[in-house]
Amino acid sequence: MEIFKNIGITAITSVVSIVVLFLLTKLMGSKQVSQMTAFDYIVGITIGSVAAELATDLEEPTQPLTALIIYGFAAFGISVLTSKSIRARGAVTGKPLILLEDGVIFRENLKKARLDLNEFLTYTRMSGYFDLSQVQTAVLEHNGVVSFLPKEPYRPATPSDMDLKPKQSHVQMPFVIDGKLLPKNIAQAGKEEAWVRRMLLKQGYRDERAVFLALWDGDSKLTAFPMDRTALSS
Known part of the structure; x- marks a missing residue:
């Protein structure tokens, strides 16, 4: 029975460590994932090590949990300080x-x-x-x-070098994903579902269920990708 008890405790502490790591990562911001400074790198390694200890320490799981929270809040505090103080930013993140x-x-x-x-x-x-x-x-x-x-x-030539004035492009917005319309996106774009279906029909799709992905370009173009090769109507 003791072995099953230990397995149960390990499973619980592992889940707790994963949840705490996720919350701390959200708290510290996406910089912890990309564009890491030396400080971010050190803190990230330390937090990962402490989290592993939390998942396997069956005697005193509260100690690594406390350390994990302290490291997380320390990283958050440093990030706030560097965002407000140029001098602190230079000391922590370094200079180009x-x-x-x-x-x-x-x-x-x-x-x-x-x-x-x-x-x-x-x-x-x-x-x-x-x-x-x-x-x-x-x-x-x-x-x-x-x-x-x-x-x-x-350097690469730009339209301004050639005295051209191309039309501004926009971020594409998905209107259909995995065969389903996205009503919120369609409404936000000022379009109607009937317009989307008409545009799909022009491209040979009888309904949205045959479309894996459809992207609106911010103007009048809807680019559709078929669910499979036989999705297009004959």
Whole structure:
């Protein structure tokens, strides 16, 4: 019976640790998932380790739970502080480092960033610059990503360069997902379900059940993807 009791306690503490981790992640914000600073990285590893201990500590689960909550609120407090204080932000998240500017590679900044030349050249190639002379500025961001500003002759052409005025695009909104209309999205867009069905019919769909996904472009176009190859009417 003792083994079943331990299994039950482990299952409960595991669920509790998952719930607490989820709540703390929501509390600390999406930055904990992406664009992590060194502080975020350290806290994330520590919280994961404490959560694992919480799931397996059958004697005193309250101790790792308390530590987990303290770490979570500490991370939240630091994030609030860095959002309000520029000085604190610089101390915690760090400052960008210019690695290259106008044909000059800054050796001291490479040393500060713990980057050697081979690593730096790898970053340039990964960003599509195989000729370093095409780069005007390279900056190491606080999250470890290297940003590149190309020289004017090597940057992509834009419509304004060619004196063009293209129509502004909009984020596509789903009107049909998995064969079902989305009434809230349709109403929010100022459209009617009958309009959606007419647009689908023009594309060969007899009803929305044959559509896996339909996206509205913000104007008058509805792009539909069939549920399967035989979804289109003959």
